[in-house]
Structure formats: C-alpha cells, structure tokens
Amino acid sequence: MTLNLDRSIRLAINTSEMEWESSPAQGVFRKKLEREGVESGLTTSLVKYDKETAFAPHPHPNGEEIFVLEGVFEDEHGKYPKGAYFRNPPGSQHAPKSPQGCELFVKLNQFQTGDNQLVRIQTAEQTWLPGLVDGLSVMPLHSFATEHTALVRWQPGTHFQPHVHPGGEEIFVLDGMFEDEFGQYPKGTWLRSPPYSKHNPFSEQGCIIFVKTGYML
Template identity: 55%
Template sequence: MQLNADFSQRALVRPDDSPWVASPMPGVERRMLDRIGEELARATSVVRYAAGSHFSAHQHPGGEEFLVLEGVFSDERGDYPAGTYVRNPIGSQHAPFSRDGCTILVKLMQFDPADDQHVVIDSNHAEWRQGLVPGLQVLPLHQHGTENVALVRWAPGTYFNAHRHWGGEEIFVLEGTFQDEFGDYPAGSWLRSPHLSQHTPFSEQGCLIWVKTGHLGS
C-alpha cells in the first residue's frame, strides 16, 4: 500500500476524510494518514483501542513514536494517559493494550538508526516555554539531528511570521483550529508540508498542535 507516499507533495487529511479501518486485532482500528507497505509499514496513523483490547507483542524495526490523544494507553512498562509522548527506539518491543479504551497518534519505522533515545514525557506535568511570538507556548519533546518535535499552544488571535520549512513540517491538530493562507484545520486534522514549503500560520480561536520539523529530507 502507498498512501500520501510522495513526500515532495503537500498532504492533508481532515478528521472526516479518512475512514476507520480494522487492524488484525479485534477492537483496534486505524485511520491511516500516510503509509508505505502492508502490515509492516512506514506509517503514520491514528489508532483507536476499544476498552479491553490489546495488540500482539511486537518489535519496532524502525522505531515507534506516539502521542496519546484520549484515554489511557498501556503496555508492560506502565500506563500513559492522554497528553503523554513516547519514543520507543529501533529494536524495542512491547505488548500494548488499553483497559478503558484510548486513541493515539503513532508513527512507525521513521527513526534515524542513530536515534536510540527512549522518551516518555507527560505534557500535563511538563514545563512549557514562551514561543517566538506573543501568544505561543512551546513544549519541546525531542530533538535529533535536524528533526525537532514539540507541542505548541496558540492563544486566540495569535499570528506567526511567514516562514519556510527546511526539511519539511508535519502537524496534527489536537485542539481548536489551526489556520494558514491555504485553509482551516480543525482538531483531528493532519498536515504535511514538504521541504522548502512556506506558509504564514495563525489561529483565530486558539489551538494546540503537535508539530515535527526537519525530518522529510531535502
């Protein structure tokens, strides 16, 4: 399968654009955002676990990165409530489940081989920083090479400068509505912009986004 597999092109999936698709495990469904491969794939997905569902024990040959969007995601290492960001490096393994149900944003097989850091950050108890313009708060989550990952909170009426994305930019809207000159992106929207793309983002009502930059190559 190839879905939004041309990284030189802008890609956009709003919440109602992509259906939920059953996974091989009962009670686990996926909304696919980009994908190269079949069941073992380089993939970006929103994954929904019904209460009491689980996924088989598996390894991460290219690493796993996820953000818990709703509920509590669990594995043999612990419980991860909504707002928790996790990176499981290449070669790690686990057997995930959810007692009461959860939804996560997950990226698979996208790690640099030298990026071997295990990361767990609960954004509910982390220290946010002032952003580059008034109205922005930033919580850095991870940095390796040119790749940077963060949560960014936009106060209502915040406008950012026009800027170009070296290495591309990927955004998932968690709350509110993110905007730029190309459109409006409500909560649940996923937007990927290629290397050297440019925009002037803002948010009239305020929003919270997960954002990754510098990871799509030149």
Template identity: 55%
Template sequence: MEDLHANLLERVVLDTHALPWEPSPSPGVQRRRLDRLGGESGRATSIVRYDAGAAFPAHAHPAGEEILVLDGVFSDEHGDYPAGTYLLNPPGTRHAPFTRDGCTLFVKLRQHDGPERQQVCLDTQALDWLPGVAPGLSVKPLYSQAGFPENVALVRWAPGTEFHRHVHPGGEEILVLEGVFEDELGSYPAGTWLRNPHMSVHTPFSREGCIIYVKVGGL
C-alpha cells in the same frame, strides 16, 4: 495494503474525523490511515483506536515508533500512559501494548531509524508551557536530539496570534489537537493532519487560538 500519501514531496491535508476506521491485524484495534509506504511492515502514520480490553501481540519496532496518546489510557508491560503522554520507542525496543478501558493514539511507525535515538516518555500534562519564538506562542518540547533532523513539540497559539512567513527545510507535520490553526492556504480545525513538504512556505496564524503537535525536519 496499498500505499497512501507516500510521496513526501506532496502536501497533504486530512480531516481525520472524516476518515473511516479500518481493521488492524489485531481484533479490537482500528486505525485511520494518514500515510503508508510498504504495506503492514512499512512506514505508516495513523490514528489508532483500541476498544476496551483490546491488546496487540508483543512486537519489536524496526526503525522505531512514536505515539501521542489522544484520549484514554494506553498501556504495555512497562507502564500506563494516560492522555497527553508522548512516547518515542527507538529501534530495538519491544512491547506488548493493551488498554483496559480503551484509548485513541496518534502513531508513527518506521520513521525513527538510528539505534542511538533516546527513548522518550513524557507526561505532557505535567510539563510547563515555555515561551515560544513569537508573542502569543508557547511550547512544550517533546523531542530533539543531536545528529537527528526532527524537532517535535506541542505549540499553543493564543487567540489572534500571527507568525511571520517562513520556509520549512526538511518539511513540517502538524496534528491540530484543539482550536483552529490557519494559514493563507486554509483553516484547519481540531483533528486536521497536515504534512507540508521540504522547502514549503506559509504564513500561519490562529484567530481563535489552538494547540498543535508539530514536527519539523525529517521529511
């Protein structure tokens, strides 16, 4: 499988709803590829859809795995993970995922090296929104750990919120979950995936309000 958007120095904006579903190695599991480096065994970011009753063979996660459950209930031998669950499985973990009724996931593979990473399993629906760094912003922190560059959170923008112009050392990645996120470069409705490279600069805002998954650092 060829590389796709593999250069982390390039800005990428994708309407994930417009991308084709492509088969995975497991029947009943399809994906919309967002970025990939190194074929099936390489770094990948995808939207993954499991049909009802679909399963994936047991496998390990060299360089880790990160999942946000977008809809349905994702499961493995360790438990059931409904929509809104955030998972980070560090290197060395292993599981056999499946779903009973179907689910859709945002998945990042081989991008979380380091055996000292903490394993994370959060029901984000049960988390409180905390005050953000500017009026109109509220945050649900998902992952941050000393010694690692990433900071991951859900961020809610109230209608009419504006944020100051700023730079992203280590880059920034966004998946728009609800509403419309915006900056001076464009307007990004729900389902948009953005990757802004190291030292990129923008002035974000949201006229109607939105909720985004956002990761800063590590790019």
C-alpha cells in the same frame, strides 16, 4: 499498497471525516495517513483501541512514536494517559493494551539513523516555554539531528511571521483551529508540508498542535 508517500506533495487531511478501518488485531482500528506496505514499512496513522483490548507482544525493529489523543494506553512498561508522548527506539518490543480504551497518533519506522533514545513524557506535567511571538508557547518533546518535535499552543488571535521549513513540516491539530493562507484546520486535521515549503500561520480561535520539522531531509 502505498499511501501518500510522495513528500513533495502538500497534504491536509481532516481525520474526523474518515471512517475507522479494522486491523489484524481484534478491537484495534485505524485511520491510515501514510503507508509504505500493507502491514510493514513507514506508517503514520490514528489508532483506536476498544475497551479491554490487548495486542500481542511484538517488536519495533525501526522504532515507534506515539502521542495519546484520548483514554489511557498501557504496556508492561507503564500507563500513558491522554497527552502522553513516548518513543520506543529501534529494537524495542512491548505488549500493548488498553483496559479503558484509547486513541493514538502513531508513527512507525521513521527514526533517523542513530536515534536510539527512549522517551517518556507526560505533557500534562510539563511547563510551557515562551514562543517566538506573543501568544505562542512551546513544549519541546524530542530533538535529534535535523528533527524536532514539540507541542505549540496558540492563544486566540496569535499570528506568526511567514517562514520556510527546509526539512518539511508535519502537524496534527490537537485542539482548536489552526490556520494559514491556504485554509483552516480544525481539531483532528493532519498536515504535511514538503521541504522548503512556506506559509504564514495564525490562529484566531486559538489551538494546540503537535509539530514535527526537519525530518524529511
């Protein structure tokens, strides 16, 4: 089974309109956004852990990237509350659990060759940096080669200039309403724009988005 693997196609999916699907692990549910195989290969999804759920120890031979959307995610290495961002590099393994329950944005098997950095960031404790225009703030999360990942905060009424993403762009709307000339994207929307796509983004209401660029080269 494959899903949304053609990255030449622009996608805008409101995940709040999707139903949770059960996974092979009891108490763990998913909303699938990109998928290469039934239970293997490139994967982007939302994952929900019910309270007191534990997942069997397992490896990530090609890496795992997670942003905690709600609740507290845990493993033997630590606790990751809402807003935590972490990258488990290729070859890592862990035994995840969530006594409180949680929701996650998860990307599997998408690390660039040579990217072996372990990343642990509590974004609630980090400082926002000035963006390129008034009303825009940025919190860098990770960069390697052409790939750049960050949080971007838009104050109400902020407009950015039209621009091109040579290596594509991926966005998950964490809060508020993100907009461009193609539409409006409320909290929970996942956007994927192909290489060399162009848009003119803005936010009249204000929003916070998780952004990844340059990884489709």
